[in-house]
Structures are given as structure tokens and as C-alpha cells.
Amino acid sequence: MKGRAIRIVYGKELRDSLRDRRTIISMIVVPVLVMPLLMFGIGAMMIKTVTKARQEIPRVMIIGAEPSSKVLASLNAAKSLQVIPATEDFTNQIVEKKVRAVVKLPPDFDAMLARGDATKVDIYEYAGEMKSGFAAENLNGFFRNLSDATVRERLASRGVPAEVLTPFTIQRQNVAPPAKVAGNALGGILPYFIIILCLTGAMYPALDLTAGEKERGTMETILCCPVGRTELVVGKFLMVLTASLGTVMLSIISMSGTFLIAKRAAAGTLPPEALKLAATIDVGGLVGVFLMLLPVAVMLSAGLLMVGLFSRSFREAQSYCGPLMLVAIIPTMIAMLPGVELNASYALVPLLNVGLVCKEMLAGTWHWHYIALIFGSACVYAAAALAAAVWMFHREEVLFRS
Amino acid sequence: MIETWQLTKVFCDRKRGEARAVDGINLRCEPGQIYGLLGANGAGKTTTLRLLATLLKPSSGTISVAGCDAVREPEKIRARIGFLSTGTALYGRLTARETVEYFGRLHAVGEALLQSRIRDVFARLAMSDFENRRCDKLSSGMKQKVSIARTLIHDPPVMIFDEPTLGLDVMTAHTIVQFIRECRQQGKTVIVSTHVMSEAEKLCDRIGIIDRGRLLVDGTLAELRAQSGQTDLEEIFVRVVEGQP
Numbered sequence: 001m002k003g004r005a006i007r008i009v010y011g012k013e014l015r016d017s018l019r020d021r022r023t024i025i026s027m028i029v030v031p032v033l034v035m036p037l038l039m040f041g042i043g044a045m046m047i048k049t050v051t052k053a054r055q056e057i058p059r060v061m062i063i064g065a066e067p068s069s070k071v072l073a074s075l076n077a078a079k080s081l082q083v084i085p086a087t088e089d090f091t092n093q094i095v096e097k098k099v100r101a102v103v104k105l106p107p108d109f110d111a112m113l114a115r116g117d118a119t120k121v122d123i124y125e126y127a128g129e130m131k132s133g134f135a136a137e138n139l140n141g142f143f144r145n146l147s148d149a150t151v152r153e154r155l156a157s158r159g160v161p162a163e164v165l166t167p168f169t170i171q172r173q174n175v176a177p178p179a180k181v182a183g184n185a186l187g188g189i190l191p192y193f194i195i196i197l198c199l200t201g202a203m204y205p206a207l208d209l210t211a212g213e214k215e216r217g218t219m220e221t222i223l224c225c226p227v228g229r230t231e232l233v234v235g236k237f238l239m240v241l242t243a244s245l246g247t248v249m250l251s252i253i254s255m256s257g258t259f260l261i262a263k264r265a266a267a268g269t270l271p272p273e274a275l276k277l278a279a280t281i282d283v284g285g286l287v288g289v290f291l292m293l294l295p296v297a298v299m300l301s302a303g304l305l306m307v308g309l310f311s312r313s314f315r316e317a318q319s320y321c322g323p324l325m326l327v328a329i330i331p332t333m334i335a336m337l338p339g340v341e342l343n344a345s346y347a348l349v350p351l352l353n354v355g356l357v358c359k360e361m362l363a364g365t366w367h368w369h370y371i372a373l374i375f376g377s378a379c380v381y382a383a384a385a386l387a388a389a390v391w392m393f394h395r396e397e398v399l400f401r402s
Numbered sequence: 403m404i405e406t407w408q409l410t411k412v413f414c415d416r417k418r419g420e421a422r423a424v425d426g427i428n429l430r431c432e433p434g435q436i437y438g439l440l441g442a443n444g445a446g447k448t449t450t451l452r453l454l455a456t457l458l459k460p461s462s463g464t465i466s467v468a469g470c471d472a473v474r475e476p477e478k479i480r481a482r483i484g485f486l487s488t489g490t491a492l493y494g495r496l497t498a499r500e501t502v503e504y505f506g507r508l509h510a511v512g513e514a515l516l517q518s519r520i521r522d523v524f525a526r527l528a529m530s531d532f533e534n535r536r537c538d539k540l541s542s543g544m545k546q547k548v549s550i551a552r553t554l555i556h557d558p559p560v561m562i563f564d565e566p567t568l569g570l571d572v573m574t575a576h577t578i579v580q581f582i583r584e585c586r587q588q589g590k591t592v593i594v595s596t597h598v599m600s601e602a603e604k605l606c607d608r609i610g611i612i613d614r615g616r617l618l619v620d621g622t623l624a625e626l627r628a629q630s631g632q633t634d635l636e637e638i639f640v641r642v643v644e645g646q647p
Contacts, residue, residue, distance in 0.1 A: 005508065008507050008508055009508075012496070015496070015500075019536075216491050218491050220491075221552070222508075223457050224483070224485040225480060225505065227508050396458050400457075400458070
């Protein structure tokens with residue numbers, strides 16, 4: 001293999017790709033601008049919507065209560081609820097979102113409470129609808145307080161202290177260092193995110209440099225040069241890998257910047273634990289994740305190159321990429337599932353192994369024997385994929401497939 | 403010099419079975435000579451030329467181009483040929499100069515020699531006005547000039563043209579024909595495939611008629627006329643392909 005020829009091919013492919021609007025969009029514009037904007041925008045919109053829904057005083061209906069009921073008077077007086085006159089078709093009213101929740105009380109609710117009889121309160125809501133859920137929560141809170149107050153009154157009337165209800169308190173204590181908490185939270189999602197970025201960054205250049213060249217007729221031009229096909233395919237592969245890793249790096253930098261801005265903007269609206277998360281991620285774990293994902297990027301780049309080489313046209317190659325994305329995403333998604341842990345058999349499953357070991361590394365657990373096994377196997381898979389791409393580039397029925 | 407002996411190319415297709423695209427071709431083209439390969443669409447012209455350019459490997463038979471064997475020394479052959487066809491397109495996002503530089507570097511032309519050849523070729527083909535324009539912004543005539551410059555930049559002794567004027571306007575086709583003639587004058591070995599009889603008649607020193615992968619006749623235009631008793635090349639071609647005496 002001649003390094004000079006590879007350098008010339010790589011240099012030309014890099015220059016050519018950087019002049020291509022579509023590569024610039026997929027490699028730079030999407031990760032640097034669109035993704036943070038989307039994530040930040042969606043996050044900001046979600047926070048705004050939830051905050052607005054929380055601040056809204058829900059319209060509720062009280063069914064079955066006597067007009068003179070003390071409970072009805074208390075509900076009418078509650079600032080967190082807007083009680084409207086009851087109607088027969090209250091369920092329809094909830095479905096049509098005219099009323100967010102309805103409480104059904106027994107007709108003699110006050111008297112039953114006074115007598116100490118057991119009774120029941122029904123709260124009607126539209127499950128899954130956020131504003132209805134908040135209204136039901138408010139009503140639930142109101143009646144829980146009423147229930148507690150009634151219990152305390154009854155105990156007091158019998159001369160029993162209220163503390164009898166709570167003989168002891170329970171408090172869960174965390175022994176995991178903050179880095180591990182953050183690692184566990186991000187361990188699953190980060191490798192998944194990086195693998196998707198590796199694929200999306202590599203996809204367009206991989207197809208353009210193979211199927212695209214066949215379609216445009218430049219493949220035959222380049223094959224007429226006194227350069228080995230191995231050098232040609234390695235030069236093209238390095239360009240695809242550059243695009244893949246470039247997309248990942250730019251995305252990470254851009255997302256980190258966006259996160260810091262979002263953190264400042266969201267201070268006060270998010271729980272402090274969530275804001276502490278990013279600050280406590282283990283840097284060693286992050287470096288480990290990137291090193292682990294390097295052979296994965298090689299494997300995916302070579303895989304996409306093969307898809308492009310096999311295809312007659314860019315459009316045909318694109319149609320193969322959908323299933324390929326699924327094949328790559330499913331093992332990574334399995335690695336994200338809670339309870340799926342690293343073991344000897346998973347350690348040899350491509351992508352799943354890397355996803356699982358990255359989760360462990362970010363959580364601060366370093367199983368060195370597994371790390372060595374997984375890195376080694378990932379390198380073997382990457383080398384096999386690259387060798388297969390080189391082999392395909394030597395097959396004339398693939399290059400001149402029509 | 404180009405020489406083939408019993409050159410055969412068989413493509414295997416799962417649906418259609420074996421297809422003999424080139425079937426036992428023997429041809430010889432000397433330096434300073436233009437050899438015209440005439441055939442209808444699908445006759446095997448492009449496959450033959452791709453075999454000569456080492457883009458495809460022969461199933462059997464031998465190819466010698468500029469003294470090199472196609473199976474053992476394909477890279478040496480590619481270093482000694484200039485291949486131009488309608489299928490050999492240009493990189494649209496590179497400028498004319500960048501394109502020629504790229505191919506010059508791939509042919510291992512030294513940097514000083516490369517720049518001097520670019521100056522010469524660009525002057526000869528009147529390309530200086532558009533040398534820094536991207537190829538996708540050039541007219542078809544300008545693109546053909548860039549393609550010619552690409553094939554000339556390493557000064558190859560052998561030139562292979564596959565349907566070089568197909569789909570081109572009269573002026574651009576004329577430039578190409580002139581260029582092919584210049585190659586002959588410079589003593590290069592030239593092989594051209596075409597199905598335009600008038601072009602072959604004007605241009606070629608020797609003509610081979612190919613049909614269904616087989617070289618049916620081979621000779622100078624005078625020899626073909628004498629053999630067939632016809633003067634018109636189109637008539638000769640039809641008679642040969644239809645198997646008439």
C-alpha cells in the first residue's frame with residue numbers, strides 16, 4: 001500500500017466534500033446548529049408548556065355535594081381550583097377539555113365525616129392529558145389534606161397524639177459518588193447518541209464517494225489511474241471516517257456549549273440535582289467512551305462504504321441505509337435498557353458490547369478484562385469491515401454493476 | 403503498441419447465465435496508427451477497451467499494452483495509457499486546474515514537470531480562461547478539453563478512446579477528432595471505438611468490426627473495400643455483421 005497515493009486521494013476527497021453543500025449540512029450545520037437548536041428549543045418549549053400548565057388554575061366540577069356542604073365551601077375557597085357549576089354530562093365535559101377534573105362526593109359527605117363513617121371520594125380525570133392530571137393532582141392534594149386533618153381531629157378528640165401515626169420515618173441515603181450518579185444517568189444515552197452521530201456523519205460522504213461516483217461516471221475516471229484499488233478505497237474510507245468523527249466532535253462541543261447556556265437559562269426551573277449532573281461526569285470515563293467508539297466509527301464507516309459500493313445509484317444506496325440504521329441502533333438501544341448488564345456473551349456482540357462497557361465506564365466501573373476483550377473484538381470487527389470494503393472495491397462486478 | 407491474443411471476457415449473471423462479452427479477439431495496433439473498433443451497441447467495444455485499460459480482468463487470452471502484460475502489470479499499463487470515454491466524467495466541485503493537477507499527481511508526475519505540462523496543455527487547448535472555474539460550471543466543450551488535458555498530463559504513449567464524440571455538438575466533436583489526429587502525429591498508439599461510420603472512415607488507419615464479442619474482420623479501409631467489393635463503410639459494416647459475402 002502506497003501512503004503517497006492514499007494522501008493524494010484523501011486530500012482530494014476532503015477538498016471535494018468540503019465544497020459540497022450537502023456534506024457541509026450533514027457534517028457541520030446539523031450537529032453545530034440544528035441539533036442544539038432543536039434540543040434546546042424543544043426543552044425550552046417543554047419547560048414553558050409545563051410551567052404554564054402548572055400555573056393555570058384548573059376548572060373543576062363537584063358532583064353530589066349538598067349546597068350547604070363545608071367541603072364544597074372549602075373547595076370554592078381554594079385558590080388552586082376554579083369550581084364551576086355541576087352538569088350531568090361531566091365525563092363529556094372532561095373529554096372536551098371544558099373541565100379538567102371532576103370530584104364526586106356522597107350526598108351526605110359532611111355528615112358521614114362528622115359521624116366517623118368510612119366513605120369514598122371519586123376523582124375523574126382524562127389519563128395522559130397533562131392539564132387534567134394537574135387538576136386531579138390538586139384535587140387529590142386537597143382531599144389528602146382534608147383526610148389528614150380529619151384524622152388529627154379524631155385523634156385529638158380521643159386524646160391521642162398525632163405522632164402515633166408516624167412511629168418512625170424512612171429516609172433513603174445515596175452512597176454513590178456524584179460522578180457515578182451522572183454516569184449511570186448518561187451512560188446508556190451517550191454511546192447511543194454517539195453511534196447515531198457516527199452513522200449520520202458518515203452516511204452522506206460514504207454514499208457520495210461510491211454510489212454517487214458510479215452514477216456521475218467519475219469512478220471509471222479514477223480507476224484509469226495507476227493507483228491500486230486498495231489505496232483508492234483507503235483514501236475514500238479515511239474521508240468518510242473524518243466526516244464521521246468530525247460530526248461527533250462538533251456535536252459534542254456544540255451540545256456541551258448549548259447545555260451550559262441552557263443550564264444558566266433554566267436555573268431555578270429545574271431541580272438542582274439535574275443541573276449538577278453534567279458538572280460531575282467523570283472525564284476519564286468520557287475519554288474511555290471516545291476511545292471505545294473509535295473502532296465502532298471505523299466499522300460503521302466501512303459498512304456504509306460497502307453499501308455505497310454495492311449500490312448502482314445514490315438513491316439505491318439511500319434505500320439500503322434505513323435498514324442499516326436499524327441494525328446499528330437496535331443493539332445500542334438494548335444496551336440502554338435498565339437491567340441489561342455486561343457479561344461474557346454480550347461482550348462479543350458488536351455495538352451492544354460497546355454500549356454496555358461505555359455505560360460501566362461512565363459509571364466509574366472499570367472491568368479491565370472486559371474492556372480489553374471488547375476493544376479487541378471491536379477492532380477485529382472494524383478491520384473485518386474495512387477488509388470487506390477493500391475486497392468489494394477489487395470486484396469488477398461490483399464496480400461496474402449496472 | 404497494443405496487442406491482444408484470444409482475448410475473452412465472460413460475465414456470469416445469475417439470471418442470464420454466462421455472457422461472452424468479448425470472444426477470442428486478436429488485434430494489433432502499432433504506434434503512430436489509429437485503430438477503429440466498429441460495432442453496434444452491445445457488440446463488446448466498451449468491454450474490449452476496458453480490458454485494454456485494465457479496468458476489467460480478462461477471463462482468458464493475453465493483452466500487451468506498451469510492452470506490459472495486463473494481468474501481471476495493470477498499474478504499469480494504466481501509467482502508460484490515456485483513457486477517454488463518455489463514461490469518464492470529471493469531478494464537478496474541482497476546478498479545471500485542480501482536476502488536471504490531481505490526475506497528474508496520481509500519475510506520479512513530479513511537481514515542477516506537472517506545472518510546466520499544465521501550462522503547455524492549457525495553452526494548447528486554450529483553457530486559461532476557465533482554468534479556475536469549477537467543472538460543474540463548464541460547458542460540455544470546456545469539459546471535454548479538461549478531460550483531454552487529464553488524459554495528456556502524464557504524456558502517455560497509448561491513447562484509448564471509447565465513443566469519444568458520442569452526444570457532443572459538432573464543434574466539440576471536431577476538437578476531439580483533431581486531438582486524436584494530433585496523438586497519431588506524435589507517434590502515439592491510438593485505439594478508438596465508435597459506431598459513427600463517417601468518423602471511422604476519416605480517422606482510422608485500421609478498422610476492426612466487432613459483433614457479439616467477436617472481431618469479424620480487421621484491416622485497412624482499402625483492404626476492407628477490396629474484400630467486400632463495397633466502397634461505403636456503412637455498407638461494408640452491415641454486410642459483415644449480417645454475415646453476407
